[in-house]
Amino acid sequence: MNKVRRYIDTPELMNWYVNIYKVDRAYGGPEEGGWYYDVGELVETKCFCSAEPSNKGGMAHTNAVAYSEQVEQELKETEKLPYNMGYGPHDGCDNDGNGNDDYLITGGKWGEGSYRIDVSPVEGASYPTERPYWE
Secondary structure, X not given: OOOOOOOOOOHHHOOEEEEEEEEEEEEEXXXXXXXXXXXXXXXXXXXXXXXOHHHOOOHHHHHHHHHHHHHXXXXXXXXXXXXXXXXXXXXXXXXXXXXXXXXXXXXXXXXXXXXXXXXXXXXXXXXOOOXXXXX
């Protein structure tokens, strides 16, 4: 008979993370008429550890959610994120300086970014770890 160990995490005993990302759209390439992908830069991660006295009895999740709501309000009231135009004014321009999508540089961020807040049992990380490719 095989030995089997089973672990069941309960929310009362788990650490919870509030992960805050700045999310942008990056140009992936010209395939299929041009495509974009999301790029998430981890701005902050805060752990609500179940071992801390203020987080006992399942309060880690409750406190993490409350913190995420506070951060959401603060971010809504901050200055609007800048509009991204690739890698700069030269991105998407031909040699004469005229706008031309054939000259877009892969990986450049375009448009207005946004914020994303996750409450998760997993500590956040910037994504993607590698630039995606069209296949």
